[in-house]
Amino acid sequence: MARASARGGGRPTTTTITDVARMADVSPTTVSRVLNGGYPVSAETRTRVEHAVRELSYVRNAHAQALRVASTGLVGVIIHDVADPYFAEIVAGIQEVAATGQRLVVLCNSLRDPGSELRYVEMLRGQRADAVILAGGAIGDPHYLQELPQQARWLRRQGARMIMCGRQMADADAVLPDNRGGAYLLGRYLLGLGHRSIAEISGPPDFSTTDERSAGLDEALRDAGVARDPQLTVSGHFSRDGGYDAARVLLRSRSRFTAIFAANDMMALGALAALREAGLRVPDDVSLVGYDDLPILRDVVPGITTVRVPMREMGRRCMRMAMSTARRAPRRETLPVELVERESVAPAPARQQV
DNA sequence: TGTCGCGAGACAGCGCTGTG
DNA sequence: CACAGCGCTGTCTCGCGACA
Numbered sequence: 001m002a003r004a005s006a007r008g009g010g011r012p013t014t015t016t017i018t019d020v021a022r023m024a025d026v027s028p029t030t031v032s033r034v035l036n037g038g039y040p041v042s043a044e045t046r047t048r049v050e051h052a053v054r055e056l057s058y059v060r061n062a063h064a065q066a067l068r069v070a071s072t073g074l075v076g077v078i079i080h081d082v083a084d085p086y087f088a089e090i091v092a093g094i095q096e097v098a099a100t101g102q103r104l105v106v107l108c109n110s111l112r113d114p115g116s117e118l119r120y121v122e123m124l125r126g127q128r129a130d131a132v133i134l135a136g137g138a139i140g141d142p143h144y145l146q147e148l149p150q151q152a153r154w155l156r157r158q159g160a161r162m163i164m165c166g167r168q169m170a171d172a173d174a175v176l177p178d179n180r181g182g183a184y185l186l187g188r189y190l191l192g193l194g195h196r197s198i199a200e201i202s203g204p205p206d207f208s209t210t211d212e213r214s215a216g217l218d219e220a221l222r223d224a225g226v227a228r229d230p231q232l233t234v235s236g237h238f239s240r241d242g243g244y245d246a247a248r249v250l251l252r253s254r255s256r257f258t259a260i261f262a263a264n265d266m267m268a269l270g271a272l273a274a275l276r277e278a279g280l281r282v283p284d285d286v287s288l289v290g291y292d293d294l295p296i297l298r299d300v301v302p303g304i305t306t307v308r309v310p311m312r313e314m315g316r317r318c319m320r321m322a323m324s325t326a327r328r329a330p331r332r333e334t335l336p337v338e339l340v341e342r343e344s345v346a347p348a349p350a351r352q353q354v
Numbered sequence: 355t356g357t358c359g360c361g362a363g364a365c366a367g368c369g370c371t372g373t374g
Numbered sequence: 375c376a377c378a379g380c381g382c383t384g385t386c387t388c389g390c391g392a393c394a
Contacts, residue, residue, distance in 0.1 A: 016384060016385085017384070017385065017386090018384085026358080026359085027358075027359050027360070028384095028385080028386090029358080029359065029360075029361095029386085029387090030357095030358065030359075032385070032386055032387080033358090041357075041358080042356085042357065042358085045357085045358080060384090060385075128366090
């Protein structure tokens, strides 16, 4: 099988284009022509080469190929948390498109640590990735905010590009959900049902997603002439436990509210658990809304009203950007979101407040 | 004219050798 | 000691020549 003559000793041997050429009784040039097309090769020779490729289980050396064609076919995807269904959906969309384009996706889990994210970008640059997709809201760390655009510029110089999924940055392409617009929709919906005391379980303070969704709710309240009570905002991690803890803080406070606006669905699930533990019914005692429309929400009782973010489509679009030719001007695509009404919201009770 | 082989050169980056 | 130059890795492209 793999040649033992050329490289002896304990060194690992691999099948190269030369081995295929030898078995097919042609030159490496002809093997390359068969594999890549674009040159005339007789049917008989083509068959011999293809047979040798199968016999030797030959696959091209991606590193060596990258040297010649200046493309590794590698796309790095950096996400905050692999256990978060939000990112799972985005990655599913990315891989759907990657599979059609013969791209290898490398998944990196930053656990929302800005230092990890920067290190992964550098490592992917070192691997000469064709593109790096950064999914999730921006982190407000000063060093990170200064360094990341620099990394995007270096990538661009290498002929690669950076694509932001769910946030934007100069020198990088971006696919964005309308965070502010979606939060505005939810706010208006709650206000329309008579809710005036709306508690907010917001995301961590240093994330752009947190700011945008809070701003959307703010805008809805402002438009309705409803003053916002700062006591009714508690921040937490973008997770089930983050929502659970924040809801418990709200319940322990003496503040009164008729509805909870959670910054994402996982937080809404945590809040639902905390409300249930406190003996409160959703939506009879408190209304609850989430954000994202994660697939797992379909099996939750009561069904949680939310905003559908086209996560899979965002992933698909990011990958298409990664596979397309880089342009000078960064590209921006904003995807619309829609309100999904389920059973977790009821009209505000006339007097009763939690 | 079609098909194929040959050889040079390019690619990134490490390690080695020679030179000043 | 610093620096330049070269070899090495595997693949691919390109120009040119050979052959049926």
